[in-house]
Amino acid sequence: MLTLDKIYHASFVLKSVARKTDLIAAPHLCEDQDLYLKTENLQVTGSFKVRGAYYKISQLNEEERAKGVIACSAGNHAQGVALAATSMGIKSVICMPDGAPIMKVENTKRLGAHVELVPGAYDEAHDRAVQMQEETGMTFIHPYDDELVIAGQGSIGLEILDQLPDVEAVIVPIGGGGLISGVAFAIKSLRPDVKVYGVQAAGAASMYNAYHDHKYGTLEQVNTFADGIAVKTPGENTYELISKYVDDIVTVSEDEIATAILTLMEKQKLIAEGAGATPVAAALFNKLPIEGKKTVCLVSGGNIDVNILSRVITRGQVTSGRKTNLMIALEDKPGQLTMVSDIVSRCGANVISVHHDRSDANMAITSCFLKLGLETRDKEQIAEIKAKLTAAGFKLVNERV
Numbered sequence: 001m002l003t004l005d006k007i008y009h010a011s012f013v014l015k016s017v018a019r020k021t022d023l024i025a026a027p028h029l030c031e032d033q034d035l036y037l038k039t040e041n042l043q044v045t046g047s048f049k050v051r052g053a054y055y056k057i058s059q060l061n062e063e064e065r066a067k068g069v070i071a072c073s074a075g076n077h078a079q080g081v082a083l084a085a086t087s088m089g090i091k092s093v094i095c096m097p098d099g100a101p102i103m104k105v106e107n108t109k110r111l112g113a114h115v116e117l118v119p120g121a122y123d124e125a126h127d128r129a130v131q132m133q134e135e136t137g138m139t140f141i142h143p144y145d146d147e148l149v150i151a152g153q154g155s156i157g158l159e160i161l162d163q164l165p166d167v168e169a170v171i172v173p174i175g176g177g178g179l180i181s182g183v184a185f186a187i188k189s190l191r192p193d194v195k196v197y198g199v200q201a202a203g204a205a206s207m208y209n210a211y212h213d214h215k216y217g218t219l220e221q222v223n224t225f226a227d228g229i230a231v232k233t234p235g236e237n238t239y240e241l242i243s244k245y246v247d248d249i250v251t252v253s254e255d256e257i258a259t260a261i262l263t264l265m266e267k268q269k270l271i272a273e274g275a276g277a278t279p280v281a282a283a284l285f286n287k288l289p290i291e292g293k294k295t296v297c298l299v300s301g302g303n304i305d306v307n308i309l310s311r312v313i314t315r316g317q318v319t320s321g322r323k324t325n326l327m328i329a330l331e332d333k334p335g336q337l338t339m340v341s342d343i344v345s346r347c348g349a350n351v352i353s354v355h356h357d358r359s360d361a362n363m364a365i366t367s368c369f370l371k372l373g374l375e376t377r378d379k380e381q382i383a384e385i386k387a388k389l390t391a392a393g394f395k396l397v398n399e400r401v
Helices: 004-016 049-058 062-067 076-087 102-110 122-136 147-163 178-190 206-213 236-245 254-268 274-284 306-319 336-346 379-391
Strands: 023-025 034-039 069-072 092-097 114-118 169-173 195-201 248-252 294-299 323-331 350-357 367-375 395-397
Touching: 004 049, 004 147, 004 178, 023 147, 034 147, 034 274, 049 076, 049 147, 069 076, 069 122, 076 092, 076 102, 092 102, 092 122, 102 114, 114 122, 147 178, 147 236, 147 294, 169 178, 169 274, 178 195, 178 236, 195 206, 195 274, 206 236, 206 248, 248 254, 248 274, 254 274, 254 306, 274 294, 306 323, 323 336, 323 379, 336 350, 336 367, 336 379, 379 395
Parallel strands: 034 294, 069 092, 092 114, 169 195, 169 294, 195 248
Antiparallel strands: 023 034, 323 367, 323 395, 350 367
């Protein structure tokens, strides 16, 4: 049974391993909200997961330590288990989805674990880990549905209350639910007036569905680049704790997550992975009633693959109006491109790509399509450019596949 004493004990055990990460004010992140960031993306291994993994492994007896530990993870729990086990001289095996970010796989190996890549998503990796545990007798370190793991994550709740005593709301990412279960239990046990909200990716809303439908279940599939929370089946123990201690759960889209990552980079100089950015996305896009409240967004991790980060930045720029593509139907005659360029220039945008197409079978022989890639300030500037092009007699068309 989870108790506040266990969370306090976890906090004591973790003092020599996990950082008490900074809680920083973010006044410019969203102008009408009083936001703070709990920066677990700056934690050892780049994620909060080391807290629960280390505390769980530290409580194993000598016989269990001798047999070793096994875990399943999309990457962050894997690194936490690997670090904890290696530091205690314990063998560790990690089953990871074959689509896990390369950086997370390589870091897990570097920290001393043996990695087995399993075709599929997290749930397939979980099934393989359970099978191997039964075959070897190793101790299974569950990433979220374990009392001691939850207690370890709950140490973050104690730190938030210590760092911001007058906190009024906390927003936490949810995958399987271990993080928010521990944080919510700790905070509600000491400050029941503080609101605790959960956020999931819309493409992996397993706990969101369970919470609102009051029915535990499994998704057929998940679809999100926030790999740290791409979980088909939420935890049974975490579901019970969340149902009791969490005030609401909302979802955010892929574009909203991408925008949050970009905003954190530009305004706070922080890099967050998809899962870690979901609380900020919920705040930025007004998903929760937090206006005027001292609100902590728990940035749970920063382990994002550089290739994914590049795509996310581009998507975030498009969503926020910093980048756009325009398709213009032109008469194929001298001077047309110059006129278009002049309008774009006078509006203050920057042309970064030009594609001139005369090959479409549906256009007139004397026509062409001009596709411009633009860097812009915001959506208002894009609207201004479109309006001036239209006023000058140019026809804007939908981008063709």
